[in-house]
Amino acid sequence: MSDLLGAIMGQLTQQNTLSAISNKVGxxxxxxxxxxxxxxxxxxxxxxxxxxxxxGAASLSNALSKDHDGSILTxxxxxxxxxxxxxxxxxxxKHVLGSNRNSVQQQLSSQTGMDASGMGQIxxxxxxxxxxxxxQQKRQNNxxxxxxxxxxxxxxxxxxxxxxxxxxxxxxxxLGGGGRxxxxxxxxxxxxxxxxxxxxx
Numbered sequence: 356m357s358d359l360l361g362a363i364m365g366q367l368t369q370q371n372t373l374s375a376i377s378n379k380v381g382x383x384x385x386x387x388x389x390x391x392x393x394x395x396x397x398x399x400x401x402x403x404x405x406x407x408x409x410x411g412a413a414s415l416s417n418a419l420s421k422d423h424d425g426s427i428l429t430x431x432x433x434x435x436x437x438x439x440x441x442x443x444x445x446x447x448x449k450h451v452l453g454s455n456r457n458s459v460q461q462q463l464s465s466q467t468g469m470d471a472s473g474m475g476q477i478x479x480x481x482x483x484x485x486x487x488x489x490x491q492q493k494r495q496n497n498x499x500x501x502x503x504x505x506x507x508x509x510x511x512x513x514x515x516x517x518x519x520x521x522x523x524x525x526x527x528x529x530l531g532g533g534g535r536x537x538x539x540x541x542x543x544x545x546x547x548x549x550x551x552x553x554x555x556x
Contacts, residue, residue, distance in 0.1 A: 359510040360399065363488045366431055367391050367481060375435045376480055380473040390467045390477045396514035397459065398478070398485055401451045403507035412500040416493070418486075419503075425491025427483055435480055444479030447486060452478075 366372065368388060377387040406412040427434050448456050457471075460478065464471040493503060 358513070359488065359492065359506060360395065360513050362492075363395055363399075363481075363485050364391065366428060366484050366488060367395070369431070372431050372435060375432055376477070379435060379480070380469070380476045382469055382473055386467065386469050387477070390463070390469045390474060391481060393463045393467050394474070394477050394481045395485065396511075397463065398451060398482060399507065399514055400511045402485075403504075403511035405451065406500075406504045406507050409500070412504045415489075416498075416500045416503055419490040419493050423483070423486040423490035424494055425487050427487035428491060431484065434483060444482040447482040448478055451482070 367376070368391065373384050373387060376391075377384045380387065380390075382390070402415070406415050452459050456475075456478075460471045460474045463469075463478075464474045467474065469477065489503070489506075492498065492506070496502075498506065
């Protein structure tokens with residue numbers, strides 16, 4: 356089974372894809388990369404906690420089978436530039452982040468230097484790609500609900516340990532003992548909002 360975090364970031368940071376995302380959000384590629392390095396681990400962490408119980412894992416498994424089989428990955432550039440994808444992304448974020456979405460955007464914006472509106476677009480773009488990669492792995496490896504939960508739990512820990520930037524510091528702080536970062540020091544004011552999303556959702 357492939358590395359989930361690496362597979363998602365690989366899809367989003369291919370040169371042409373990264374340029375398209377940057378153009379869409381009106382940012383440079385360095386800031387966009389940093390924003391993705393924050394957004395993807397936060398989404399993975401939130402999904403991991405949502406699937407830590409049987410009903411959450413079953414709900415995700417059904418959603419992947421019905422709507423996220425990985426076909427989005429055949430045309431990443433189209434998914435990034437298409438307006439329909441933002442609607443799909445918004446729906447995923449509503450399920451994963453709920454009413455805290457705006458607060459999450461503000462917190463991620465403060466860490467990445469991207470404005471909150473652009474950060475919202477990054478989350479909307481990343482969410483369907485993440486689900487597509489997860490759906491592809493489910494289909495290719497015939498993953499059960501328990502296996503999906505285990506895969507996401509491992510990705511959550513991997514994200515906390517990954518060495519590529521301050522987003523990992525923040526994630527490590529948010530996940531507490533569940534995942535320690537290799538760096539430290541980004542527990543700024545307002546982190547409790549994100550902590551509430553990533554713990555015991």
